[in-house]
Amino acid sequence: MNNSIFSSEQIFCRAYNEGIFNHMKNDGMDLGSFIRVCANAYFDPHVYSNAKNQLRIKFENLVHKYKMAFKNGNGELIQESNEDLLIFLKIVCMGWDKLKSTEKRREEMWNIQFNQIRSFRPRGTAKRQVKGIKTGFDERKFNFNKPFLQNECFWEGNLEGEQISLFYNKYPIVEFHTLLVPDRLKNIPQFIEEKYHRYIWTLTEKLGVNIQGLGFGYNSYGAFASVNHLHFHMFIKKEEFPVMHKDWKHNGGSRNYPSACEVFSSPDESWSYINELHKKNIAYNLLYLPGKICCFPRKKQGTYEHSSWTSGFAWYEMSGSMIVFNSKDYEMLNEKLISNEFAKLSIG
Template sequence: MLKIKRVPTVVSNYQKDESSADVSVGCGRNCLGACCLNGARLPLYSCKKLETSGEKVVVNNEAREPPVAFLESLVLGEWEDRFQRGLFRYDVTACETKVIPGKYGFVAQLNEGRHLKKRPTEFRVDKVLQSFDGNKFNFTKVGQEELLFQFEAGEDDEAQFFPCMPLDAENSPSVVAINVSPIEYGHVLLIPRVLDCLPQRIDHKSLLLALHMASEAANPYFRLGYNSLGAFATINHLHFQAYYLAMPFPLEKASSKKMITTDNGVKISELLNYPVRGLLFEGGNSMQYLSDTVSDTCVCLQNNNIPFNILISDCGRQIFLMPQCYAEKQALGEVSPEVLETQVNPAVWEISGHMVLKRKEDYEGATEEKAWRLLAEASLSEERFKEVNDLIFEAIGCSNQEGKLEGTKVHQQNTNGSVNQTSNRSHGTASECLVLQ
């Protein structure tokens, strides 16, 4: 049995060592368990229908503003309130950040606080689908003070805000909570139907909810990300991450080649000249169609045990999907020692180009070549990527033959510079691999 050591992110102040004998929930500490939920209240934001999200609603020839500024007041405002109350493990605003010189503009951050307080536990990296385990840390164990508000997809043409609504255990709410180990300003977690205790796996309803949130934020610098199990999700309880960073990600600037357009108008393109091979989904006759196409793709990857990361960009209009194999290669001892020494696990934010570095020497010596080399370790080989694409296109009912004829380039960068773009060979699934977190 192969084992590797890894340090997970502590996302809640109530996240404990699972080896502790005390695995009880609640005990009067105001959690989301049955012992503390009775009488709990939280603001509720019900967003407008996706077709009108991001637009002013016109009623009687008058444009109506949202009842509350979703991004500025709810997400960032409530996050700032929790910051002032001292709920975070460190001050992320004090972390040094810079843009690495070069063609791609990778963003480097020195964040030495994220790897403190190691927490040993077992976590399988060879299984994308794993059953929810209530004895492990999950989001029903967070303190209610870490929650910001309830969020739901509304059915009306305008958003609604209720400043104090009960948390209904019979109708499991979706909630937004702080990440107490933030990567960037406003780092939050979107936890769909939190009381249903869903494992970390994409389903159609939850991905659509994430697109609702991206659309409602109405700001291209607010992105949502998702890590599957085996692609550096550290908690097996369904959640998305999101934060605000006022600069473009290198992934968003990457050129791409159109492969197919689905019957519902969703354009699928292959990323070009980027260290991690991936797909870009955009367009569609509606955001529902875009969401469904990506959901079908994710379900295919999950069922075929292929780890992946997702970045939801451009207010929900673009979705990047990157299958990856870093944890598998790490377990097999096939990652270069130089990369391993950085202790960086390339999850969605790193793969998008926001490099969260844990050592000062890595930050001070950061170069585009080093960033590329680290991310390339996570990429599927060209041959394996083609095999995965064939699985995807079969699952969504499309043929990849069209893409071989079109070759249309979009999002082409007009920048100079070159880096080593050698990718890695294919790897089979590691048998019985565990990560000791």
């Protein structure tokens, strides 16, 4: 594909939204595509305003389709994934008109987000304990080569010398949230090598010239990476992440960040640090920004008990933005509870 979509923020964002809207034009829109468009619409007001009427029609058509299938004894012909069916059932039970757009607020230094449709997902990886930060790729498990995922691929081609696939994040948590998969068909597990670290560093700097707010997040295996297939979370976020606030010591301020955070301004220094984490089998999350990277070493998932208000801290939470799963937690979450959660996973 032509990589001109990366030539400006306007072109990229337009292509991103057009890809979502194009799924709406498909009369045979499957359930997975419906939920992806729905999740994006209820996250982004612009998408919602353009898609709300069509989404309601698609919803009513799907309800009728499944009702008739079960009524006629053909329920076994429904081939949708269990997760998609569960989420759709929750929407049906709640009622279409009761769905809420994503809510966001500030709490002292932190961002808090209540993402209702995302909250309908089963919390698959949260309690899974892992011993190391690397495990072999398993084609039998969920990965980006699965045929049913290919219609979620937003763009694919050569970008700055590497073959990449860019997938929509089905449940976005940040603006223009996609998943960048380098050399997809090589089946690389979620363990970053120096080559890909330097590639993402360079890509962040080069694309960031024309696309303001562009960056990447990364979760190591054992730090709430949801897929063991090498991928990076790409986003465009105009507002500064809380971890970049000038008051934190790692940015020259006087306040200690509540968890270990190392900030580097070169790919060489940051790789030396990441490589040491690999040698010591320490899980970590990364935040790539133009000319800067934040490294968050932390305890592995499953080795501590996280609070019920979170499904576990990944790169987004480690950067200071919290996701909750009900209105009560959205209202009650405060700085003390957030700091306590950081303390649980901190390795000093």
